[in-house]
Amino acid sequence: MMREIGDVARAVSNRYIEAWKEAGHKVVGFPCTFVPEEILHAAGILPFRLRGVGTKTLSIGDTYYGPVICSFPKCILQLAGQGDYSFLDGVIITNGCDSMRRLDECWRKAGEDIEGILPGFFYYFGVPHKVTDYSIEWFIEEIRELLGALEKHFETEITDQALHRSIEIYNNGRKLLRKLDSIRASEGISISGEDAMAIIIASSSMPREDFNTLAEMTLSHVKKSDAGMAGKKRLMIVGSANDDLDFIRLIEDSGALVVADTMCFGSKSYDDLVDEAGDPVEALARRYLSHSYCPRMFGYYKERLDYIRKKAAEVRVDGIILQNIRFCDLHGSENGIFERDLEKEGIPCMRMEREYGPLVETGRIKMRIDAFMERIG
Amino acid sequence: MIWSILDHAAKLSHGSSKEYNDLLELVPHFEDVLDMFLKQGEPGELFLKLLAEYTAQCLNAKKEGKKVCLTSFSVATPILYAFDVVPLCLEAYTVLGTIIFKRGTGQFLDYCCELGFTETSCSAQRGALGAFLAGLAIRPDFVVCDSPGVCDSNANSFAFASAYLDIPFYQLNYPSTLTGKRAETYHRKDFRNLIGFLEEHTGTVLNEDKLAGVIDETKRQDELICELTEFNRLIPVPVPALYDLMVYGAKTMMNGIRQFTELLESMVKKVTTKAMLSVSGSTSTREKARVLLCYIGHYTTDARFWDWLDRNDISLLGSILCTFWQESASYAKGRSEEGYRIDDGGLDAMIDSLADQMSRMPMIKSIRGPYDAPDMWLEDSLGMARLLHADFIAYFSTVGCRNTWSSVKLLTRDLEQQSIPSLLLFVDAFDDRVASWEAITGRIEEFIQVRGIMKQSGARCSA
Numbered sequence: 001m002m003r004e005i006g007d008v009a010r011a012v013s014n015r016y017i018e019a020w021k022e023a024g025h026k027v028v029g030f031p032c033t034f035v036p037e038e039i040l041h042a043a044g045i046l047p048f049r050l051r052g053v054g055t056k057t058l059s060i061g062d063t064y065y066g067p068v069i070c071s072f073p074k075c076i077l078q079l080a081g082q083g084d085y086s087f088l089d090g091v092i093i094t095n096g097c098d099s100m101r102r103l104d105e106c107w108r109k110a111g112e113d114i115e116g117i118l119p120g121f122f123y124y125f126g127v128p129h130k131v132t133d134y135s136i137e138w139f140i141e142e143i144r145e146l147l148g149a150l151e152k153h154f155e156t157e158i159t160d161q162a163l164h165r166s167i168e169i170y171n172n173g174r175k176l177l178r179k180l181d182s183i184r185a186s187e188g189i190s191i192s193g194e195d196a197m198a199i200i201i202a203s204s205s206m207p208r209e210d211f212n213t214l215a216e217m218t219l220s221h222v223k224k225s226d227a228g229m230a231g232k233k234r235l236m237i238v239g240s241a242n243d244d245l246d247f248i249r250l251i252e253d254s255g256a257l258v259v260a261d262t263m264c265f266g267s268k269s270y271d272d273l274v275d276e277a278g279d280p281v282e283a284l285a286r287r288y289l290s291h292s293y294c295p296r297m298f299g300y301y302k303e304r305l306d307y308i309r310k311k312a313a314e315v316r317v318d319g320i321i322l323q324n325i326r327f328c329d330l331h332g333s334e335n336g337i338f339e340r341d342l343e344k345e346g347i348p349c350m351r352m353e354r355e356y357g358p359l360v361e362t363g364r365i366k367m368r369i370d371a372f373m374e375r376i377g
Numbered sequence: 378m379i380w381s382i383l384d385h386a387a388k389l390s391h392g393s394s395k396e397y398n399d400l401l402e403l404v405p406h407f408e409d410v411l412d413m414f415l416k417q418g419e420p421g422e423l424f425l426k427l428l429a430e431y432t433a434q435c436l437n438a439k440k441e442g443k444k445v446c447l448t449s450f451s452v453a454t455p456i457l458y459a460f461d462v463v464p465l466c467l468e469a470y471t472v473l474g475t476i477i478f479k480r481g482t483g484q485f486l487d488y489c490c491e492l493g494f495t496e497t498s499c500s501a502q503r504g505a506l507g508a509f510l511a512g513l514a515i516r517p518d519f520v521v522c523d524s525p526g527v528c529d530s531n532a533n534s535f536a537f538a539s540a541y542l543d544i545p546f547y548q549l550n551y552p553s554t555l556t557g558k559r560a561e562t563y564h565r566k567d568f569r570n571l572i573g574f575l576e577e578h579t580g581t582v583l584n585e586d587k588l589a590g591v592i593d594e595t596k597r598q599d600e601l602i603c604e605l606t607e608f609n610r611l612i613p614v615p616v617p618a619l620y621d622l623m624v625y626g627a628k629t630m631m632n633g634i635r636q637f638t639e640l641l642e643s644m645v646k647k648v649t650t651k652a653m654l655s656v657s658g659s660t661s662t663r664e665k666a667r668v669l670l671c672y673i674g675h676y677t678t679d680a681r682f683w684d685w686l687d688r689n690d691i692s693l694l695g696s697i698l699c700t701f702w703q704e705s706a707s708y709a710k711g712r713s714e715e716g717y718r719i720d721d722g723g724l725d726a727m728i729d730s731l732a733d734q735m736s737r738m739p740m741i742k743s744i745r746g747p748y749d750a751p752d753m754w755l756e757d758s759l760g761m762a763r764l765l766h767a768d769f770i771a772y773f774s775t776v777g778c779r780n781t782w783s784s785v786k787l788l789t790r791d792l793e794q795q796s797i798p799s800l801l802l803f804v805d806a807f808d809d810r811v812a813s814w815e816a817i818t819g820r821i822e823e824f825i826q827v828r829g830i831m832k833q834s835g836a837r838c839s840a
Binding site (some may be wrong): 064065066067068069070083095097098099101102104105106109124126128129130134135138141230294296298300301302305324326327329330333334335336337339342351353 | 492493494495497498499513522525526527528530533534536537539540542546547548552553554559565566567570686747749750776777778779780781782783784785786787790803
């Protein structure tokens, strides 16, 4: 089962997507956890979290983006330009950060130059950066507009009933991932951080019903196994988006065990549930806007620090790796203050800047992790 | 130190040449810069005086029992002055440090990184922020910014400052659309929430009379700025290149305050005289080319940029920082929904006017949405270039500007397709370690030569 999940997590496309497409269904990609996947699911569309995994060159990404931009959206654009995202019927771009929101224009303009890379449905979804009554009100309207646009383009109807059902299915998936977290937090850990991350990534890369079934089976197996993880240093990863399993393996190869994270390809995507009662759009708006774990929500540093503290205590970490993709100043800068405040409390931290994409810096990263392991050893 | 230098500088024009030379010793590495301002005559002197008064106001705020707000150039100051709050504008201090100090703000840029701020962050804030975080300057009481979602790099600097110094933070958060009832309602609700924040942290309530006074000045300032913009349409442009920096620099610091009105009045008077003579605003009175900056200016190496333009008879038609979108501005004609109007008919009208003004501030208006969306960067740049008869457009920025660097290649490509020569410069406006001044001028000179932009005789000028 882990091999099955690993296959899903290590590539852009997978057999589930191929089967989904063969059955005549639609797939819509999105780059950020602020897009309510339930809306797409309720429309009968497969929500797919955009990734840059497998990128080998940035010849297309660099053509449209400037030189001092995060490699994550550049890699997504590269794959889109190469045709790797040809299975997408639509894309929703959000203002997750400056570089990510400009993926809207870069992809559109690349679409003028490279035939067939722009999906028929290409939508900009504005997410507020603060949590107030009027920003939630704004966000509710944004979701309703998105809902209307999906209905119109895909000639479908998204009913409240379907939304309630989708919320329940997605909440079930989140509960399974939280169960995975509790397994990782326990004494006799029996799953590596690499495998755990593969499970989490798979959740946004395949139909959620299939994922829930697969995850349930995998977790029951994990509980019974003994993978010999005892004695390893327990680490938590904080910071920029990471869906690179090789990065986690590199850390664990140094004698560590990654037991938790606060990343958007990780716990940020499932740590809180959507209210299953009341108006579904309002419930989605509140859940998606109120989980301010991302530094794009400016002014919520203390909330994020408390979240890390709580999580670190729960899983009893020996150290925290504060990583950011180069040019991701939002995570990079906040990591600087996290380091100051967490170190003061006796939690060893290591800040690391890296590139997204193929691990071209393996040697440098390994050396730094080894040094950190020596420090906390 | 900045205040001390500026205070001395502001007095230089009043003394004898002996006193001038002696005083120059007190303002080391500043001689060329000072001359650049002083040769403008009264407007230059008033500008130096305004700088001295602004920095003195920041320095003395605590003594006078005033609250100090760490804020950005994109935040319009009238609402802060209405609360008697002193705006401590990070970018203004970065520019002052860049211009005044021998090596610019290099040491403060680097100090920020020692504290955990990324080296790739925007230098526009980082230059001054380092000094504030090091405790070398006044400690702000709270932070107000308005760039989340417009320029996250900018917002991130203020969020970092708030978290690092553990002081309250308020963000005005604009949607990616500018016009329409929905956006207007959101702008105004958010602005009223800001008033609540200011009331909470100053322990006062908004005084209608005080607000009316600030509004009155703001209204007059808007009229004068529009007049100056109108002059930029003339061939040759009678507006000296340096006025670009002086207008937005002073507005950043003292919008709504009498000193800024006096400066603008003096500028308009001087430009009117030049316009009547049909001469260019440059020292030689000739005009060989007209450039529009589609983003910001270039401040490093003693702010030689403006003087270089002057010496090369290149008229500066402005930058994004000079577009404030008053309804009566010539570039806002026919685009009325994008402009704002100051309405002084009652408290609510005044508050709504300031909310509208704030939501159209430089950068906030033009790059909040997709660059090629209606009302945004491409349309604004094209509109300005055509209105002001620009010979070419140049892009200066900072290495930390994720937003514009993510779309500027697309913008310049579109501008070129519209037959507007466009120069994209990889420089940092506040850090000359990225690109030297010589390298920058070399690239501009090469560009205008290759594209045949320079008119050798300046023939369009009558003098």
